[in-house]
Amino acid sequence: xxxxxxxxxxxxxKAGSSKEYKTGSWRTMKPEVDIEKCxxxxxxxxxxxxxxxxxxxxxxxxxxxxCKGCGICERECPVxxxxxxxxxx
Numbered sequence: 001x002x003x004x005x006x007x008x009x010x011x012x013x014k015a016g017s018s019k020e021y022k023t024g025s026w027r028t029m030k031p032e033v034d035i036e037k038c039x040x041x042x043x044x045x046x047x048x049x050x051x052x053x054x055x056x057x058x059x060x061x062x063x064x065x066x067c068k069g070c071g072i073c074e075r076e077c078p079v080x081x082x083x084x085x086x087x088x089x
Contacts, residue, residue, distance in 0.1 A: 023050070027069025029084040035059045037081035044073035044082060 038059040045053040045060065052067035053060050062073070074082045 022065040024052075024063075024065045024067050027067060028087050029069040029071060030064060030087050031062050031067065031069070031071070031073050031082050032085050033060055033062060034081045034083075037079050039079055039081070041078060043076045043078065047072050047076045 035058060040055075040059055042053075042055065042060070045055060048067075049070065049072065050066045050068055052063045052065075053073060054063055069084070069087065071084045074084050
């Protein structure tokens with residue numbers, strides 16, 4: 001009987017490697033931002049688990065390459081400036 005070496009966990013060999021994996025294709029719903037309603041409170045930025053919300057000069061934008069469509073940004077927006085729409089494939 002031979003011993004088998006089992007690797008537990010993972011090894012990240014270089015920093016920033018998650019940027020290589022565009023996970024936006026996973027979503028079925030996508031956020032749409034109404035810039036006119038946005039008060040730039042950045043709650044969506046704070047709560048986004050994927051770091052897909054970016055601050056821009058006149059509000060925010062969602063990086064759809066990384067947004068998985070979880071809807072947390074919509075839920076946390078105090079002025080309903082974000083709505084989740086069905087993704088068109």
